[in-house]
Amino acid sequence: LPGLKALWEIVDVTMVRDLGEVRVRVALPAKTRWVYPDCLKPAPMHDHQERRWRHLDTCQYRTVVVARVPRLSCPEHGSRRFPVPWAEPGSRFTALFEALAIVWLKQASIEAVAKRLRLSWGESASSQACAVERVLARRVLVAPKYVSVDKTSLQRRHEYVTVVSDLEKPQVLHVADDRAQASQDELWTGLPREQPKRIEAVAMDMCVPHIQSALLNVPAAVEKIVFDKFHIAQLLNKAVDQIRRRERFRMGTYFNCGGLALYPSSLARGQ
Numbered sequence: 001l002p003g004l005k006a007l008w009e010i011v012d013v014t015m016v017r018d019l020g021e022v023r024v025r026v027a028l029p030a031k032t033r034w035v036y037p038d039c040l041k042p043a044p045m046h047d048h049q050e051r052r053w054r055h056l057d058t059c060q061y062r063t064v065v066v067a068r069v070p071r072l073s074c075p076e077h078g079s080r081r082f083p084v085p086w087a088e089p090g091s092r093f094t095a096l097f098e099a100l101a102i103v104w105l106k107q108a109s110i111e112a113v114a115k116r117l118r119l120s121w122g123e124s125a126s127s128q129a130c131a132v133e134r135v136l137a138r139r140v141l142v143a144p145k146y147v148s149v150d151k152t153s154l155q156r157r158h159e160y161v162t163v164v165s166d167l168e169k170p171q172v173l174h175v176a177d178d179r180a181q182a183s184q185d186e187l188w189t190g191l192p193r194e195q196p197k198r199i200e201a202v203a204m205d206m207c208v209p210h211i212q213s214a215l216l217n218v219p220a221a222v223e224k225i226v227f228d229k230f231h232i233a234q235l236l237n238k239a240v241d242q243i244r245r246r247e248r249f250r251m252g253t254y255f256n257c258g259g260l261a262l263y264p265s266s267l268a269r270g271q
Helices: 095-105 110-116 121-138 181-190 208-217 229-250 264-268
Strands: 009-016 021-027 045-058 061-074 078-081 146-153 160-166 171-177 201-204 225-227 255-257 260-262
Touching: 045 095, 095 110, 095 121, 110 121, 146 208, 160 181, 171 181, 181 208, 201 208, 208 225
Parallel strands: 021 061, 146 201, 201 225
Antiparallel strands: 009 021, 045 061, 061 078, 146 160, 160 171, 255 260
């Protein structure tokens, strides 16, 4: 059940009823010859540290894997904790438990998942952050044909986040703090040199920094920038309203103020 690999074996299973916990202790054989994970050269053991990893529940009991993990010394690479096959380096959860948490986080909020899995909010958020980092490390970024650049504010405050997406898949390509030009430049500079030429259209609002970034980094951006309909309609309505006000004033529409007919021409002279 813990997903152990060769050499590692279960040496003890203890049930702590008061805590509702099952503890599975695993270990390597006593005469194991240690090999440094980077260079695969024999390495002496520096010390041990007992560690615990939350695992998938056993019926109604929370299950914990316990092991004394050695720290190895290498003259070339220094000291390093020996990696275990059931968990990512530095993680407090087994890989199987993290996989379950990520599936749930796709369907519910961090708070809801933390409550159901009996975790703290920070532990649930940490699992999500680590999963995102692993995916980003494996991702090969390719410029799409149609790109969307948008910004959103946090908690109705003037704190903005820039989001760049692929409109065909759809897929988020880049997320950055603020709405400055540099926030969008990070995506373009991260693409291979010839990739921006593949872009056929960039949809965005009329945010000046986003326009400047596209003009600087996307070839022939003047012909490829597409402004969204909402902002075009907003500007069109504003222009029509300004013309309506100007024409009403010019045509001499009067205002009834206490029975007096005041024309715009007299108002302009202060009469």
